[in-house]
Amino acid sequence: MSLLHAEYLKLSRRKLYPMMAGLLVFLMGFIGVLFYVLLPALPEAAGAGAPVPDRPEAFEFGAQQVAGQAWWFAVILATAILGGELATTVWATGLTRDSRKVNHIAARFSVFTVASWLAFILGTVVWALITFIAAEGSGSPTTGEWLSLLWKFALVAGAWTAIGIGAVALTRSVAVAMGIALGISFLDSIVAPFVDFYETVSLTAATNGIFDVGGEGPFSGFIPGGEFTLTHSLAVMAGWAMLGFGLTWWGLRRRDA
Amino acid sequence: MTAAIRVSDLRKTYGATEALRGLDFEVPGGQLTGFLGPNGAGKTTTFRSILGLTRPDSGDIEVLGLRIPGELPVLTKKVGCIIEEPGLIKAHSGRVNVEIAADTLGFGHDRIDEMLEFVGLTADAGRKADEYSKGMRQRLALAAAMLGDPEMLILDEPLDGLDPAGQHAFRARLRTLVEEGKTVVISSHDLADIEALADHVIVIDKGRLVSQGPLEDLLGEGRMRVVVSDVARASEVLKAIGMDSIADDEGLWVEASDGSEIIRALTAEDIYPAEVRRARNTLESVFLGITGEGDL
Numbered sequence: 001m002s003l004l005h006a007e008y009l010k011l012s013r014r015k016l017y018p019m020m021a022g023l024l025v026f027l028m029g030f031i032g033v034l035f036y037v038l039l040p041a042l043p044e045a046a047g048a049g050a051p052v053p054d055r056p057e058a059f060e061f062g063a064q065q066v067a068g069q070a071w072w073f074a075v076i077l078a079t080a081i082l083g084g085e086l087a088t089t090v091w092a093t094g095l096t097r098d099s100r101k102v103n104h105i106a107a108r109f110s111v112f113t114v115a116s117w118l119a120f121i122l123g124t125v126v127w128a129l130i131t132f133i134a135a136e137g138s139g140s141p142t143t144g145e146w147l148s149l150l151w152k153f154a155l156v157a158g159a160w161t162a163i164g165i166g167a168v169a170l171t172r173s174v175a176v177a178m179g180i181a182l183g184i185s186f187l188d189s190i191v192a193p194f195v196d197f198y199e200t201v202s203l204t205a206a207t208n209g210i211f212d213v214g215g216e217g218p219f220s221g222f223i224p225g226g227e228f229t230l231t232h233s234l235a236v237m238a239g240w241a242m243l244g245f246g247l248t249w250w251g252l253r254r255r256d257a
Numbered sequence: 258m259t260a261a262i263r264v265s266d267l268r269k270t271y272g273a274t275e276a277l278r279g280l281d282f283e284v285p286g287g288q289l290t291g292f293l294g295p296n297g298a299g300k301t302t303t304f305r306s307i308l309g310l311t312r313p314d315s316g317d318i319e320v321l322g323l324r325i326p327g328e329l330p331v332l333t334k335k336v337g338c339i340i341e342e343p344g345l346i347k348a349h350s351g352r353v354n355v356e357i358a359a360d361t362l363g364f365g366h367d368r369i370d371e372m373l374e375f376v377g378l379t380a381d382a383g384r385k386a387d388e389y390s391k392g393m394r395q396r397l398a399l400a401a402a403m404l405g406d407p408e409m410l411i412l413d414e415p416l417d418g419l420d421p422a423g424q425h426a427f428r429a430r431l432r433t434l435v436e437e438g439k440t441v442v443i444s445s446h447d448l449a450d451i452e453a454l455a456d457h458v459i460v461i462d463k464g465r466l467v468s469q470g471p472l473e474d475l476l477g478e479g480r481m482r483v484v485v486s487d488v489a490r491a492s493e494v495l496k497a498i499g500m501d502s503i504a505d506d507e508g509l510w511v512e513a514s515d516g517s518e519i520i521r522a523l524t525a526e527d528i529y530p531a532e533v534r535r536a537r538n539t540l541e542s543v544f545l546g547i548t549g550e551g552d553l
Contacts, residue, residue: 006360013348085344100363
C-alpha cells in the first residue's frame with residue numbers, strides 16, 4: 001500500500017495527467033459535437049443518413065471511440081513518468097536495486113492503469129452527455145452495459161500501460177519507447193486483418209472483440225477480432241499485459257541504473 | 258578497526274574506457290572517509306558499484322559484512338545514499354517528498370519529523386521543493402537517506418554547489434552522524450572540505466588506488482619553511498648536511514621535522530634566516546603530489 005501511496009502522490013502533482021485528460025475530453029467532445037451537432041446541421045448532409053449510430057447504440061459507439069484513443073493515452077502517461085524517473089538516479093535506485101522490484105513495477109502499473117482508466121471514463125461521460133442531448137433516437141444502455149465498460153476500459157488501459165512501461169524500461173528513452181508503442185499500434189492494426197495467425201494474438205483485434213466492433217456489416221472482414229469470443233479477447237489482453245510487465249522487470253534488471 | 262567496506266580488484270569497463278582497473282581499498286567503520294580522485298578517476302563508478310547501481314565486470318565488494326550484489330536487498334536497508342542531484346518532485350512540499358521516499362524505500366513515516374528537524378528543515382517542510390535552495394535540497398535528500406536509520410551513508414559530492422552557510426550546516430550534520438557511530442563516505446571536489454571533515458582518506462586515480470589511510474598519516478609531519486635572503490647559498494649549506502630543499506622566491510621548503518638543526522647549520526655559515534617554522538602539508542599539496550594533477 002505504501003508504494004501505491006507513493007505513486008499516487010507522485011502522479012497527483014504531474015501536470016501531464018490533467019493536460020492529457022483534458023486533451024482526451026476535448027477530442028471526445030469535438031468528435032461528438034462534429035457527429036451529432038455539426039454534420040446533421042449541414043444542408044448537404046441532410047438526408048444522406050447519419051454517419052454514426054443513433055441512440056442507444058451511440059453510447060457504445062462513443063466507448064469504442066474512447067478505446068481507440070487508449071493506446072496513446074496510456075503509453076504516453078506510462079513512458080513519460082517512468083522514463084522521467086529512470087533518468088533520475090534517486091528513483092532509479094529504488095527501481096533497479098530494491099529487492100521489491102516486482103512490487104515497484106506493480107505499483108506503477110496499477111496507478112498508471114487506474115489513471116488512464118479514469119480518463120477513459122471521463123471521456124465517455126463527455127461523449128454520453130453530448131449524445132444524450134444531441135443524438136437522434138431514444139433509450140440508453142442498461143446499467144449492466146454501462147458497468148461492463150468499466151472492466152473493458154481497465155483491460156485496455158492495463159495492456160497499453162504494460163506495453164508503455166516495458167518499452168521505456170528496455171530502452172530508457174521516453175521518445176524511443178513512444179515510437180515502439182506507436183509502431184506496435186500501427187503494425188498491429190495493419191497486420192491483423194491480413195494475417196490470420198497474427199489476428200489471434202492482436203491487441204487491436206482483442207480490443208475490437210471486447211467492444212463488439214466489426215462483428216457484422218459489409219466491412220467486417222477488414223476489422224480484426226469481430227469473431228473473437230470474450231474469453232479469447234481477455235486472454236489476448238492479459239497476454240500483452242503480462243508481456244509488458246515481464247519486459248519491464250527484465251529491462252530494469254539487465255541494465256545499470 | 259573493522260572495515261565497513263572492502264573492495265578488491267574491482268574492474269569496470271564502459272566500451273573502450275577502463276573506469277576501474279583493479280581497485281582495492283578499505284573504509285574503516287565509524288569514521289568519515291573522504292574519497293578523492295581527479296575527474297574521471299572512477300569515484301562515481303565505485304560508489305555506484307558499491308550501491309548496486311552499476312554491475313562491475315569483476316572484483317569483490319563487501320559492505321557491512323555483506324557481499325554485493327548477492328546480498329544487496331539486505332544492504333539496501335542499511336545504507337543511505339545521495340548520488341548526483343536529488344530527484345525531488347518540485348511541485349510537492351519537502352515533507353511530501355520525504356514521505357514519498359519513505360513509501361518508496363519501504364520505511365515508515367515515524368522518523369520523518371525527526372529527520373526534518375535533524376537537517377534543519379522543520380520550518381520549511383511545508384514549502385514546495387521548487388522553492389528550495391540547492392543546500393536545502395541536499396539537506397532534504399540527507400533526511401530521506403537517513404529515514405531507515407542506516408549504519409552507513411554514501412554521499413557523492415554532497416557539498417558541491419552549496420553556499421558557505423549551506424556547507425557549514427551540512428558538515429555539522431555529517432560530523433554529528435559520525436559521532437553517533439555511523440560510517441560516512443563522501444566524495445568531494447573541495448579538498449579543504451575533506452581536510453576539515455575526514456578522519457580517513459582514500460585517493461584513487463585512473464581507476465586504481467593511489468593512497469589510503471588516516472588523514473593525519475597522509476598529511477604527515479610537514480616541512481620546514483625557511484625564509485632567507487640568499488636562497489641559493491642556504492640551499493647548498495643544507496644540502497651539505499643531508500637536507501633536501503625546494504627553493505622559491507622567498508625561501509626554502511626543507512624536508513625536516515626539526516628547525517634547530519637548520520638554524521645551527523645556517524648561522525654557522527653566517528646565514529641568518531628571517532623565519533624558520535613548521536609548515537604543515539595541506540591535503541591539496543599531498544593530493545597534487547601523489548596524483549600529479551591539479552584538476553579534481
